[in-house]
Amino acid sequence: MSENILDINDLRTSFFVEGNEIKAVDGVTFQVPKGKTLGIVGESGSGKSISALSILQLIDDPGKIVGGSIRFKDEELTTAKGSRMRNIRGNEISMIFQEPMTSLNPVYTIGQQLREAYKIHQGLGKREGTKRAIEMLELVGIPSPEKRVDQYPYELSGGMRQRVMIAMALACKPELLIADEPTTALDVTIQAQILELIKNLQEEIGMSVVMITHDLGVVAETCDYVAVMYCGKVVEFADIETLFENPRHPYTVGLLNSLPRHDIDQDELVPIKGSVPAPDEMPSGCRFAPRCPHASDICRELPELETQEDGNDVRCWIYTEQWDGEKGVKVYDNETTS
Amino acid sequence: MAVVSKETALETKPVNPRVKSMKDFYKRLKKNKSALVGFYVLLFFFFVSIFGAIDANYGITGVSSNATNLTAKLQGPSAEYWFGTDHLGRDIFIRVLHGMYITLGVGFAATFLAGLVGVPLGIISGYFGGWVDTVIMRIMDILLAFPGILLALAIVSVLGGSTINVTIAIAIGAVPQFARIVRGSTLTTKKLEYVDAIRALGAKNGKIIFQHILPNIMSPIIVNTTLFIATAILSAAGLSFLGLGVQPPTPEWGAMLNDGRNYMYQASHITFFPGMMIVIVVLAFNLFGDGLRDALDPKMKK
Numbered sequence: 001m002s003e004n005i006l007d008i009n010d011l012r013t014s015f016f017v018e019g020n021e022i023k024a025v026d027g028v029t030f031q032v033p034k035g036k037t038l039g040i041v042g043e044s045g046s047g048k049s050i051s052a053l054s055i056l057q058l059i060d061d062p063g064k065i066v067g068g069s070i071r072f073k074d075e076e077l078t079t080a081k082g083s084r085m086r087n088i089r090g091n092e093i094s095m096i097f098q099e100p101m102t103s104l105n106p107v108y109t110i111g112q113q114l115r116e117a118y119k120i121h122q123g124l125g126k127r128e129g130t131k132r133a134i135e136m137l138e139l140v141g142i143p144s145p146e147k148r149v150d151q152y153p154y155e156l157s158g159g160m161r162q163r164v165m166i167a168m169a170l171a172c173k174p175e176l177l178i179a180d181e182p183t184t185a186l187d188v189t190i191q192a193q194i195l196e197l198i199k200n201l202q203e204e205i206g207m208s209v210v211m212i213t214h215d216l217g218v219v220a221e222t223c224d225y226v227a228v229m230y231c232g233k234v235v236e237f238a239d240i241e242t243l244f245e246n247p248r249h250p251y252t253v254g255l256l257n258s259l260p261r262h263d264i265d266q267d268e269l270v271p272i273k274g275s276v277p278a279p280d281e282m283p284s285g286c287r288f289a290p291r292c293p294h295a296s297d298i299c300r301e302l303p304e305l306e307t308q309e310d311g312n313d314v315r316c317w318i319y320t321e322q323w324d325g326e327k328g329v330k331v332y333d334n335e336t337t338s
Numbered sequence: 339m340a341v342v343s344k345e346t347a348l349e350t351k352p353v354n355p356r357v358k359s360m361k362d363f364y365k366r367l368k369k370n371k372s373a374l375v376g377f378y379v380l381l382f383f384f385f386v387s388i389f390g391a392i393d394a395n396y397g398i399t400g401v402s403s404n405a406t407n408l409t410a411k412l413q414g415p416s417a418e419y420w421f422g423t424d425h426l427g428r429d430i431f432i433r434v435l436h437g438m439y440i441t442l443g444v445g446f447a448a449t450f451l452a453g454l455v456g457v458p459l460g461i462i463s464g465y466f467g468g469w470v471d472t473v474i475m476r477i478m479d480i481l482l483a484f485p486g487i488l489l490a491l492a493i494v495s496v497l498g499g500s501t502i503n504v505t506i507a508i509a510i511g512a513v514p515q516f517a518r519i520v521r522g523s524t525l526t527t528k529k530l531e532y533v534d535a536i537r538a539l540g541a542k543n544g545k546i547i548f549q550h551i552l553p554n555i556m557s558p559i560i561v562n563t564t565l566f567i568a569t570a571i572l573s574a575a576g577l578s579f580l581g582l583g584v585q586p587p588t589p590e591w592g593a594m595l596n597d598g599r600n601y602m603y604q605a606s607h608i609t610f611f612p613g614m615m616i617v618i619v620v621l622a623f624n625l626f627g628d629g630l631r632d633a634l635d636p637k638m639k640k
Binding site for chain 2: 056058061085086087088089090091094095097099102103104105106107108113116117120121165168169
C-alpha cells in the first residue's frame with residue numbers, strides 16, 4: 001500500500017439519547033491511500049455516513065466522537081481546534097451529500113453558493129469568484145455555465161444540482177473528497193455520468209476519494225479498496241479484486257449473493273435472512289452472528305479485525321485458529337444447482 | 339435526515355421560498371380579496387398618518403388637536419366637525435387624524451423592537467441547542483407565563499407612562515412569541531442538507547446563521563410581524579385607556595376612548611370614532627397578515 005492520506009483508527013462515535021448510549025460507529029478502522037478511492041459499503045444504519053461526518057467533525061448534538069483517532073496527513077483531527085477544522089473543511093477535505101434536491105440553499109443563485117467556498121478559503125471577491133465559479137461549472141460539464149451561475153437551484157434538474165454540488169466541493173481542489181451516496185437520488189444514466197465525472201476529476205486533481213454507498217455496482221466501478229461495514233464495525237477491508245473474487249466475511253458473501261448476476265443461471269436471489277438489529281439489542285459477540293448461516297458457539301464473542309496473508313482484513317472467527325468448523329464460506333455459485 | 343427531505347422533494351416541486359418578484363407575490367395576494375382590501379386600507383392609512391404627523395407638528399390645516407372650544411362641546415358630527423367634538427370642544431376628527439401616527443408608530447416600533455430581540459434569540463436558541471437553548475427558552479417561558487397586558491401593565495407601572503415606555507413594555511411581552519416561532523423554523527431549517535453542505539465547506543456559525551438560515555425563515559417572521567402589529571396596537575390602546583400609556587392630552591386613540599367614557603350616553607360619538615378606527619386598523623392588519631401567510635406559503639401555491 002502506498003502512503004495513506006487518511007488513517008482512521010478505532011473511531012467511536014455515539015449518540016446519547018435519553019441517557020442511553022447508541023454506538024453508531026463502534027471502533028472503525030480503515031485507511032485511504034493517497035490518490036486512491038476507498039468504498040464504504042453497508043446497509044442503512046451501519047454507520048457509513050456517521051463515519052464520514054466524524055472525519056469532518058460535523059457530528060451534532062446529541063452525537064459525540066467518544067474515542068479513536070482520525071489522522072489526516074499525519075494531523076490528528078479529533079483534537080483539532082474549531083478554526084483549524086473550518087480551514088480543512090472545503091479546502092483540504094470536501095464532502096458531497098446524497099440529496100442534491102436539498103443540498104443547495106434555495107434562496108441563493110448557483111454562482112453565489114459557489115463563490116462562498118472561494119470567499120471563505122481564498123478571500124476572493126465577487127468578480128474573481130464568479131470567474132472561478134464559471135470555470136468550475138464548465139469542469140463538471142454544465143452547459144452554458146455563464147447562464148447557469150445566475151440561476152436558482154430550483155431551475156436546475158437533479159443531475160445538474162449534483163454537478164453543482166460536486167463543483168462546490170471541488171472548488172478549492174481538496175486532497176480528499178468524501179462522497180456520501182452521491183448517486184443514490186439520481187437515475188442510472190445520470191449516475192453513470194456523475195461517477196465518470198468524479199473519476200476523471202480525481203485523475204485531474206490527484207485527490208483521494210471516500211465513496212460511501214450501498215450499491216456494490218458503484219463500488220466495482222469506482223473503488224480501489226473497500227471497507228464493508230456492519231453495525232458500526234468494519235467487517236472486511238479488502239482491495240477491490242479480492243472482495244469480488246474471494247469475499248471472506250459471511251456478510252460480504254451475503255451482500256454479493258443478494259445481487260443478480262449475469263454469468264450464471266439463477267431463478268431466485270438469496271437474501272440475507274433477518275434484518276439489522278436495533279441499536280439497543282445489539283448482540284454482544286459478533287454483530288452478524290444472529291443472521292449468519294455459519295454461526296457457531298464461538299461467535300458469541302467478538303472477533304478481531306485480523307489481517308490475512310494477502311494483506312486484507314476480515315473480522316470473522318472462521319479465519320482464525322480457534323475455528324473448529326468447516327473452513328471457508330460458501331460462495332454463491334457453489335450453492336445454486338437449479 | 340435525508341429520508342424526510344427526499345419525500346418532501348418528491349411531493350412538492352422545487353420552489354424558491356423567496357418570492358421571486360414583487361409581481362409574482364402581488365399576483366398571489368390578489369387572489370385573496372379580503373387581504374387585498376386590508377392591504378389597501380393599510381396603504382391609505384399609512385399616507386393619512388404621515389399627513390397627520392406633519393399636520394400635528396407643523397400645522398397645515400391650522401387646527402390644533404388640543405384647541406379647546408367650550409362653547410362647542412359634545413357636539414355630534416356635522417359639516418364643521420366631521421366626527422363631532424368632545425367634552426372640551428376639541429375636534430375629534432382632527433384628534434383621530436393627529437393620533438394616527440402615534441397609534442401606528444407604537445404598533446410598528448413595538449413589533450420591530452420585539453423582532454430585533456426575539457429573532458436573534460430564537461435563531462441562537464435553535465441553532466446551538468443544548469444549554470443555550472434551555473436558558474433562553476426558559477426565560478421566554480417565564481415571560482409567556484404572564485398574560486401580555488398584565489406584563490405590559492407591570493412594566494409600565496415601573497417605568498412610568500409615556501409613549502416610549504408603552505412601546506418597550508409591549509415589545510418585551512412580544513419577544514417570546516418571536517423567539518419561539520423563529521426557534522421552531524430554525525430547528526427545521528438547520529436539519530436541511532444545504533446547512534450541512536455549507537458547514538462542510540468551512541463556513542463559520544455566524545455566516546451560516548445570518549446568510550443561510552435567516553433568509554430561509556423570513557416568511558414566518560414577516561407574517562408574524564404583520565399579525566403582531568395589530569396586537570401591539572390593541573395593547574397600546576388598552577394601556578392608554580387604562581391611563582397607563584400615552585398620557586393626555588396626546589390624542590392617542592385609547593386615551594380618547596377613556597376621555598369619552600363618561601359621556602357614552604349623551605355623546606357616544608366621542609368613543610365611537612376612535613374605537614371604530616382601532617377596529618378598522620386592527621382588522622386590516624389581520625386580513626393582510628392572513629393573506630400574506632397564504633401568499634408566502636409555498637404549499638398554498640397552485
